[in-house]
Amino acid sequence: MSANIKELENILKMHDIKPSHHRIRVFQYLMENKNHPTVDMIYRELVGEIPTLSKTTLYNTLNLFVERGIINMLNLEEIESRYDADTSLHAHFKCSHCSKIYDIHLEVTRLELAGLENFEVSESHIYFKGICPICLKNRDEHIN
Amino acid sequence: MSANIKELENILKMHDIKPSHHRIRVFQYLMENKNHPTVDMIYRELVGEIPTLSKTTLYNTLNLFVERGIINMLNLEEIESRYDADTSLHAHFKCSHCSKIYDIHLEVTRLELAGLENFEVSESHIYFKGICPICLKNRDEHIN
DNA sequence: ATATTTGCAAATAATTTGCAGTCGA
DNA sequence: TCGACTGCAAATTATTTGCAAATAT
Numbered sequence: 473m474s475a476n477i478k479e480l481e482n483i484l485k486m487h488d489i490k491p492s493h494h495r496i497r498v499f500q501y502l503m504e505n506k507n508h509p510t511v512d513m514i515y516r517e518l519v520g521e522i523p524t525l526s527k528t529t530l531y532n533t534l535n536l537f538v539e540r541g542i543i544n545m546l547n548l549e550e551i552e553s554r555y556d557a558d559t560s561l562h563a564h565f566k567c568s569h570c571s572k573i574y575d576i577h578l579e580v581t582r583l584e585l586a587g588l589e590n591f592e593v594s595e596s597h598i599y600f601k602g603i604c605p606i607c608l609k610n611r612d613e614h615i616n
Numbered sequence: 617m618s619a620n621i622k623e624l625e626n627i628l629k630m631h632d633i634k635p636s637h638h639r640i641r642v643f644q645y646l647m648e649n650k651n652h653p654t655v656d657m658i659y660r661e662l663v664g665e666i667p668t669l670s671k672t673t674l675y676n677t678l679n680l681f682v683e684r685g686i687i688n689m690l691n692l693e694e695i696e697s698r699y700d701a702d703t704s705l706h707a708h709f710k711c712s713h714c715s716k717i718y719d720i721h722l723e724v725t726r727l728e729l730a731g732l733e734n735f736e737v738s739e740s741h742i743y744f745k746g747i748c749p750i751c752l753k754n755r756d757e758h759i760n
Numbered sequence: 761a762t763a764t765t766t767g768c769a770a771a772t773a774a775t776t777t778g779c780a781g782t783c784g785a
Numbered sequence: 786t787c788g789a790c791t792g793c794a795a796a797t798t799a800t801t802t803g804c805a806a807a808t809a810t
Contacts, residue, residue: 492784492790511774526792531775547691551774551800565735576731587720590749591709598742605734636765636809655799670767675800695775695799 487540497522498533502543502557508564508573510552548573548599561596567604574604631684641666642677646687646701652708652717654696692717692743705740711748718748 480499481491489495501514509517511530519525534555537543546554548566554573563576578598603611624643625635633639645658653661655674663669678699681687690698692710698717707720722742747755 490789494791524792527774528776528793529791532791535776545694547694550689550691550697553694553774565732565737568738574735588707588709588744590752591718591744591746592752593709593744593746594712595745597744598740600732600735600737600741601739602735602737608734608736634764634809638766668767671799672768672801673766676766679801697799 483542487542489536489540489542494522494525494529495533495536498530499537499542499557502537502555506556506558506575508546508548508554508556510554512552514555544595546573546597546599548601563598563600565600565602565604567607568601569603569607572604576600627686631686633680633684633686638666638669638673639677639680642674643681643686643701646681646699650700650702650719652690652692652698652700654698656696658699690717690741690743692745707742707744709744709746709748711751712745713747713751716748720744 480496484491515527515530538545544556544559546556548564562578565574565576624640628635659671659674682689688700688703690700692708706722709718709720
């Protein structure tokens with residue numbers, strides 16, 4: 473079901489990124505895992521199959537991908553950036569209880585924002601924090 | 617024009633914050649400077665008149681204020697949190713060129729977001745990056 | 761008198777950088 | 786071969802923490 477290696481390679485090439493093995497593998501991981509992983513999560517997942525992988529390379533790779541616009545970087549928490557290969561406009565919700573990050577798809581076709589007409593917008597970030605439905609349900613059951 | 621010390625003290629007290637001199641002064645600074653300062657900016661501004669002020673105290677104070685809900689913390693950049701004493705819902709725009717942060721007031725009374733109905737939202741963050749009107753204008757003039 | 765606040769110095773941790781070795785075309 | 790990619794180790798930097806001194810009520 474996942475995009476094959478050749479397709480991934482082409483996406484990289486189209487964005488002026490030489491498709492090295494490490495880069496392809498990192499990109500593939502991000503395409504297959506849309507769970508907004510941190511650098512450390514990606515590292516721990518991939519170092520098993522690429523024992524020589526270093527954090528430095530991972531940082532280099534992710535920074536390059538962000539620069540070239542094929543992934544987005546999220547800063548939902550004070551520390552530890554997260555990465556998202558879904559570059560379409562959508563919001564995020566981080567549950568303060570279970571820490572899970574949800575994708576929230578925007579209903580509005582455009583955000584009606586006063587005062588933004590004369591700005592050239594290159595990035596839009598919308599995120600929320602609170603308690604997710606699952607944790608809310610668990611809490612209610614605990615009370616009853 | 618600025619709120620007097622007594623008023624600021626009362627706001628602190630109302631939020632269970634003992635109004636020490638440092639705290640009052642930091643809060644006053646944030647109320648009078650709505651330019652989303654970093655910890656370092658606040659420190660450099662205040663250490664002149666409060667020579668004994670330490671970064672530790674500043675961190676303690678700001679964390680306490682955020683916890684008690686009288687200021688918001690923004691994470692528009694990967695590093696360096698910024699602080700905002702305007703706790704009403706509004707968006708931010710960070711200019712990639714001049715680094716200035718603008719307040720963008722929302723036109724919509726509510727954000728129509730599909731799939732958020734069952735979430736309990738405690739924080740909303742909306743921010744944009746791009747080029748601000750002033751930098752756009754300067755760029756155009758430079759081209760002509 | 762006693763609890764709270766403050767501040768120095770050290771610890772922590774995410775990310776970047778310098779540089780040398782390695783790999784692929 | 787040559788330039789790009791990789792990775793170790795060290796540097797950087799925002800923030801937190803331990804603990805002792807200062808302060809206020």
